[in-house]
Amino acid sequence: MYNFNYYRPLSLEEAAQVLSAASDGKLMSGGMTLIPTLKQRLANPSDLVDLSEIADLSGIEAKGDTVVIGATTTHAEVADSEVVKSQIPALAALAESIGDPQVRNRGTIGGSIANNDPAADYPAGLLGLGATIKTDRRQIPADDFFTGMFETALEEGEIVTAVSVPIPKKAAYAKFPNPASRYAIVGVMVAQGPAGTRVAVTGAGPGVFRVAKMETALEKNFSANAIEGISVPAKGLNADMHASADYRAHLVGVMARRAVTAAG
Amino acid sequence: MKTITVTVNGAVYEETVSERMLLVDFLREQLALTGTHVGCTYEGVCGACTICLDGEAVKSCLMLAVQADGHSITTVEGLAGDKLTPLQQAFIENHGLQCGFCTSGILMNMSEFLEKNPNPSDDDIRHGLIGNLCRCTGYVHIVKAVRAAAAVGR
Numbered sequence: 302m303y304n305f306n307y308y309r310p311l312s313l314e315e316a317a318q319v320l321s322a323a324s325d326g327k328l329m330s331g332g333m334t335l336i337p338t339l340k341q342r343l344a345n346p347s348d349l350v351d352l353s354e355i356a357d358l359s360g361i362e363a364k365g366d367t368v369v370i371g372a373t374t375t376h377a378e379v380a381d382s383e384v385v386k387s388q389i390p391a392l393a394a395l396a397e398s399i400g401d402p403q404v405r406n407r408g409t410i411g412g413s414i415a416n417n418d419p420a421a422d423y424p425a426g427l428l429g430l431g432a433t434i435k436t437d438r439r440q441i442p443a444d445d446f447f448t449g450m451f452e453t454a455l456e457e458g459e460i461v462t463a464v465s466v467p468i469p470k471k472a473a474y475a476k477f478p479n480p481a482s483r484y485a486i487v488g489v490m491v492a493q494g495p496a497g498t499r500v501a502v503t504g505a506g507p508g509v510f511r512v513a514k515m516e517t518a519l520e521k522n523f524s525a526n527a528i529e530g531i532s533v534p535a536k537g538l539n540a541d542m543h544a545s546a547d548y549r550a551h552l553v554g555v556m557a558r559r560a561v562t563a564a565g
Numbered sequence: 566m567k568t569i570t571v572t573v574n575g576a577v578y579e580e581t582v583s584e585r586m587l588l589v590d591f592l593r594e595q596l597a598l599t600g601t602h603v604g605c606t607y608e609g610v611c612g613a614c615t616i617c618l619d620g621e622a623v624k625s626c627l628m629l630a631v632q633a634d635g636h637s638i639t640t641v642e643g644l645a646g647d648k649l650t651p652l653q654q655a656f657i658e659n660h661g662l663q664c665g666f667c668t669s670g671i672l673m674n675m676s677e678f679l680e681k682n683p684n685p686s687d688d689d690i691r692h693g694l695i696g697n698l699c700r701c702t703g704y705v706h707i708v709k710a711v712r713a714a715a716a717v718g719r
Contacts, residue, residue, distance in 0.1 A: 305584055309631075309632075309634070333609075336628070337627070351632060353632070402622055402696055404627075
């Protein structure tokens with residue numbers, strides 16, 4: 302690991318200030334992706350700005366027909382939250398399926414979406430549920446937020462502060478996990494609610510994506526049968542030692558049908 | 566370099582560390598608490614370095630020592646008081662370890678687990694153990710030991 306300066310600001314303003322003063326600053330909360338990256342010397346930031354002690358950034362709250370989750374809220378807190386379990390059980394189950402208990406105790410929802418790993422669970426969760434991402438500058442719909450592999454709509458120095466998730470009528474997340482890392486080989490969030498009928502896929506492609514044909518079919522008839530014949534093309538999907546592109550394309554259909562059945 | 570204040574097993578330490586020092590190295594090398602192990606060359610996959618940070622199980626190789634500033638840590642050395650905890654005793658009685666290398670991490674993770682899940686099923690225990698690799702036992706006796714400790718706790 303290369304060395305760096307370390308700051309742990311107590312307010313968002315201070316964090317933004319420290320970050321803008323740094324020559325190549327990097328935001329961190331749980332560090333579950335950044336620390337392994339630093340160890341491999343794949344990143345060499347001049348400054349690390351640790352957001353984990355900014356009180357306003359953590360917490361879960363039901364607000365009207367949405368659940369608002371602070372950026373530094375950990376996966377374990379989302380998984381164990383009575384609000385999330387009662388209002389959006391699919392999101393609590395998704396959080397509980399990430400990594401392992403030790404990682405869930407540190408990793409945060411803001412960190413996961415800002416990193417936008419193509420096999421991470423939260424991008425599918427937030428896109429599938431039609432969430433809105435709040436930053437220190439603006440609000441970004443999930444549809445515009447996840448722009449590609451490890452790429453988001455965040456501008457230089459922009460800080461994710463919370464996500465606002467509309468409470469769906471029904472939703473479920475089905476994942477075919479890598480048995481070692483628990484990252485999604487393919488994961489599908491299916492939801493019906495205020496944000497419409499949505500099918501969002503992670504793990505399969507270079508970034509999270511929606512399957513419009515399945516959404517149209519489910520709009521008319523929300524059942525696994527309705528999407529039985531719908532497949533996604535394997536071209537452009539990920540292929541690695543764990544699964545070929547063809548297999549991932551096949552799994553999209555299987556996981557989508559499982560999610561629809563689980564959503565009821 | 567940065568000066569940090571951490572409470573480890575009840576004792577307060579004020580130490581100066583390099584920003585890039587991992588928490589596990591701080592515990593092992595600076596505080597000589599070698600019960601916390603490095604099993605997978607710091608890759609964050611084996612769980613042998615698991616400690617409790619403010620009561621929550623975390624991997625100390627996936628944290629910087631500076632991140633622990635102002636926090637309270639329990640390592641395996643701080644688990645037992647005058648006598649072993651029911652979980653430690655259950656590992657002895659149920660042959661929950663062979664080489665013992667992974668054991669300290671498992672004890673720390675399962676200590677938090679049992680607080681949250683006083684009445685776990687075997688599936689719950691196995692789900693809780695995902696982040697801890699054991700290459701000797703095949704997990705059967707580990708699960709048995711955790712189940713036995715849960716029964717004592719109740």
